[in-house]
Amino acid sequence: MxxxxxxxxxxxxxxxxxxxxxxxxxxxxxxxxxxxxxxxxxxxxxxxxxxxxxxxxxxxxxxxxxxxxxxxxxxxxxxxxxxxxxxxxxxxxxxxxxxxxxxxxxxxxxxxxxxxxxxxxxxxxxxxxxxxxRAASNKPRILIIDSFQATLLLMKEHLDKYDLDVMICSDGYQGLGKVLHDAIDGVVCGGMINGIDGPALIAAIKLNPSTSIVKTALITSKVRPKLFVEPDQVAHRTEKDLSYLAKWFHETLAKDQMARQASA
The missing domain is CATH 1.20.120.160 (HPT domain)
Known part of the structure; x- marks a missing residue:
């Protein structure tokens, strides 16, 4: 059989x-x-x-x-x-x-x-x-997806302060492909990105059983969009919010990693 x-x-x-x-x-x-x-x-x-x-x-x-x-x-x-x-x-x-x-x-x-x-x-x-x-590195892997180069670099700068493996991408469909095929632990994406918008991308991640555990965050303008599926975090494009978001990813994924190691 x-x-x-x-x-x-x-x-x-x-x-x-x-x-x-x-x-x-x-x-x-x-x-x-x-x-x-x-x-x-x-x-x-x-x-x-x-x-x-x-x-x-x-x-x-x-x-x-x-x-x-x-x-x-x-x-x-x-x-x-x-x-x-x-x-x-x-x-x-x-x-x-x-x-x-x-x-x-x-x-x-x-x-x-x-x-x-x-x-x-x-x-x-x-x-x-x-x-x-499980990624090739023991560090939690974060993927930033945004069409704004300035946001990509700023968010990466904040995340690089922590023990995280940070990747960047400017296209929604390419980013979704990386989530599906690579060992991505967390995704940060903008509300409006090339190919597929942020809320739709997060919905695709959360509704797929193989990627639903990926932590997600949506970066928005001051007006929060209507969301089909709620991300784990929503942040505005401000220095304060992006800094908080980086710290949240670091603390959350570190806890997840310790929990996995304890159960192994």
Whole structure:
């Protein structure tokens, strides 16, 4: 029996396809681990990098097609890290990579556990899905999304005072993509941003089960917009409010991090 998180009957009945994918993936993960260790030691063999990226990309696509989102996103995160490292735009975090390989293996084991009921499987699957939120850094990761460059830089300046990993983005849809695929712990966004406005972006984050735990804050003018889904915080574009917001993120995410460590 192969468990699958999808409600699609076609996928649920395609146990042979899922089993074939898991069998091949299980064999290839050992090779991937060895390659990752070599890369983590500073080796930049073009053949190893190419093989690693091809495997991650194809596995990401197949897992996504079969609705194994945990596996797909894990490979997506690994692929992004290798590409950034290859371009010398980011670091190669071996511990993070091996953690993602372990997450893939645990998802495979869970999905092949015939003793579990579907309800029990889905409950455990969501726990693994939450594991995707662990970032490459131990610091809580904040994403600032705003079309105003001045607000981006000012908010980043306030957040950088604390032990936070801060990213910036000026487009709403790109920002939403980062929230969905990266391990983002908190989002600060403006009310009016390119692509999708702030309230709609926050609603998309909060209504998605895989991102609903992300802490959100909306930066507004003095007139508060009508909100479909309430953010965790609302702040005005003032020095005082932005400073308070940065402190709130720091304290809130630090508490969340300690709670996770205590329960681990």
């Amino acid at each position: 192969i468990h699958n998180p999808s409600e699609d009957e076609v996928i649920l009945e395609s146990t042979d396809l899922c089993q074939s994918f898991f069998d091949q993936l299980g064999e290839d993960l050992s090779t991937l681990e060895a390659d990752l260790i070599d890369l983590g030691r500073g080796q930049r063999d073009p053949d190893v990098i190419r093989r690693t990226l091809q495997f991650m990309h194809s596995s990401k696509g197949t897992a996504g097609a079969l609705s194994y989102i945990v596996i797909s996103k894990a490979f997506h995160q690994m692929e992004d890290m290798v590409i950034a490292w290859q371009k010398e735009e980011g670091l190669f975090n071996l511990d993070f990579m091996l953690d993602r390989v372990d997450l893939v293996r645990r998802t495979m084991d869970l999905s092949q556990d015939a003793s579990l009921s579907r309800a029990a499987y889905l409950e455990e699957y969501e726990k693994l899905r939450a594991g995707l939120r």
